[in-house]
Amino acid sequence: KAGVTQTPRYLIKTRGQQVTLSCSPISGHRSVSWYQQTPGQGLQFLFEYFSETQRNKGNFPGRFSGRQFSNSRSEMNVSTLELGDSALYLCASSSSGPSIVNEQFFGPGTRLTVL
Amino acid sequence: DAKTTQPTSMDCAEGRAANLPCNHSTISGNEYVYWYRQIHSQGPQYIIHGLKNNETNEMASLIITEDRKSSTLILPHATLRDTAVYYCIVRPANSGGYQKVTFGIGTKLQVIP
Numbered sequence: 739k740a741g742v743t744q745t746p747r748y749l750i751k752t753r754g755q756q757v758t759l760s761c762s763p764i765s766g767h768r769s770v771s772w773y774q775q776t777p778g779q780g781l782q783f784l785f786e787y788f789s790e791t792q793r794n795k796g797n798f799p800g801r802f803s804g805r806q807f808s809n810s811r812s813e814m815n816v817s818t819l820e821l822g823d824s825a826l827y828l829c830a831s832s833s834s835g836p837s838i839v840n841e842q843f844f845g846p847g848t849r850l851t852v853l
Numbered sequence: 854d855a856k857t858t859q860p861t862s863m864d865c866a867e868g869r870a871a872n873l874p875c876n877h878s879t880i881s882g883n884e885y886v887y888w889y890r891q892i893h894s895q896g897p898q899y900i901i902h903g904l905k906n907n908e909t910n911e912m913a914s915l916i917i918t919e920d921r922k923s924s925t926l927i928l929p930h931a932t933l934r935d936t937a938v939y940y941c942i943v944r945p946a947n948s949g950g951y952q953k954v955t956f957g958i959g960t961k962l963q964v965i966p
Contacts, residue, residue, distance in 0.1 A: 781956030828896050844896030
């Protein structure tokens with residue numbers, strides 16, 4: 739079974755631009771979560787989608803948004819990029835529905851550099 | 854909002870057991886302890902999880918204290934490929950609690966030949 743895939747793997751943008759990252763979960767998984775990883779802050783939760791609905795959101799500004807499609811693929815968008823948005827963005831999928839304990843499977847990440 | 858504390862780094866000799874501690878003194882009754890690891894340049898990899906009983910799988914063992922305020926991940930025979938950052942997190946059984954999940958900085962385990 740193919741793992742979680744993320745595209746692109748590397749991206750360079752300049753301040754003020756916007757960016758869209760894509761994530762394809764493991765086949766059959768309906769939950770997709772996004773995380774931001776920086777050296778100083780570690781892994782921080784951005785948001786989670788399940789069946790095209792955002793279920794949870796972390797403490798990030800409104801410039802960070804996402805969506806999920808009917809095939810469970812997900813995209814996240816960052817508008818008006820800032821230097822501090824440079825990070826590794828990780829996507830994780832799981833098969834869990836509410837009240838089900840389950841592990842997440844992570845993709846390789848997209849390395850975003852903002853100049 | 855349970856948080857965890859882990860040592861920043863640890864060394865372990867190849868072939869020996871690696872014991873990685875984690876404190877989660879504010880854990881709630883419905884929160885599980887999860888361990889993940891992240892090898893350089895890769896996404897985190899699930900290792901094991903537990904609620905209150907000790908757990909073992911093909912990768913590791915998880916020992917949770919009776920009061921559930923701390924746990925230890927044990928890699929029984931560490932290899933060089935186990936060199937990674939190990940994250941201990943707590944999360945409720947209900948996935949609706951994901952917003953409270955924080956991975957933190959983790960423990961950087963260096964396995965030494």
